[in-house]
Amino acid sequence: MARPTALGLDVSVRSLSDADAVLHEMAWIGSQKATLAAQAKQRIDAIKVEAEAKAVVEVEGQMLSLDQRLETLSVRLAKWVAANAEKHLTGKRRSMDLAHGKIGLRQQPLVAMLGDEATDASVLDAIDEQTGLVVAVNAILERRTTLCNDAGKAKAGDLISVEIKPAYKSMKDALEAKRVTREQLAALGVSVRDPYDEPVLTPSKNVVFAEVG
Numbered sequence: 001m002a003r004p005t006a007l008g009l010d011v012s013v014r015s016l017s018d019a020d021a022v023l024h025e026m027a028w029i030g031s032q033k034a035t036l037a038a039q040a041k042q043r044i045d046a047i048k049v050e051a052e053a054k055a056v057v058e059v060e061g062q063m064l065s066l067d068q069r070l071e072t073l074s075v076r077l078a079k080w081v082a083a084n085a086e087k088h089l090t091g092k093r094r095s096m097d098l099a100h101g102k103i104g105l106r107q108q109p110l111v112a113m114l115g116d117e118a119t120d121a122s123v124l125d126a127i128d129e130q131t132g133l134v135v136a137v138n139a140i141l142e143r144r145t146t147l148c149n150d151a152g153k154a155k156a157g158d159l160i161s162v163e164i165k166p167a168y169k170s171m172k173d174a175l176e177a178k179r180v181t182r183e184q185l186a187a188l189g190v191s192v193r194d195p196y197d198e199p200v201l202t203p204s205k206n207v208v209f210a211e212v213g
Contacts, residue, residue: 004028074201081105081199101204105197112172118189123166126188137164166190 006021013019055066064072081103088096095104114123128134141157148154171190174180182192 001028001031077103077201078199081201082197085199086197095200102200102202104200106200108193108196108198110172110176110195111193112168112175112185112190113193114166114168115186115189115191118191120166123189124164127166130188134164137162 004021004024007025011022013022056063057066057069058064059069082105085096085103085105089104093104094106095102114120124134141155141160141162143156144153145156145159146153147159168190171180171185172192175182175185175192185192
């Protein structure tokens with residue numbers, strides 16, 4: 001579609017007719033941009049399909065996708081590292097360099113999180129059932145303030161917003177400080193994950209130059 005020719009470099013708007021001419025060219029520009037974007041996406045999608053078809057490797061006569069093979073290698077190596085890396089680490093070292101990359105362990109901290117089949121809403125319900133905190137906070141938001149006019153007094157909720165949600169990090173901190181117990185958190189639907197060493201796998205990166213053309 002050719003560009004509308006009603007407008008030149010001097011875009012003067014003096015009438016409804018001029019305004020409509022400007023809208024006409026703006027619509028044309030939007031159409032051109034959408035067409036070019038659609039053409040680019042079509043080319044990109046075709047390149048992705050072609051790349052996915054080539055992203056395979058043959059192992060003992062069986063064709064596997066690169067992602068499948070990477071998953072298998074990662075799972076097997078991570079399992080070995082979790083069980084054996086400690087024996088090969090000296091002093092305070094948490095990783096070691098090998099010829100084709102690096103392996104090691106990274107400590108993951110204690111975490112309080114949603115238990116199986118629990119939701120944030122069910123945890124809040126359990127907290128409220130045992131403590132009445134949710135009802136108390138909502139009651140504060142409904143409380144009338146000293147801010148008033150001829151129409152009446154404003155509520156606290158007219159002035160501030162409070163998001164009520166489970167505070168998992170604070171639960172973890174309270175657990176470590178022994179202000180709550182695992183059993184109490186479990187009764188709320190909250191699970192505790194103990195600290196553990198997570199395997200870290202870092203293969204070497206090779207410089208790749210894409211062929212042009």
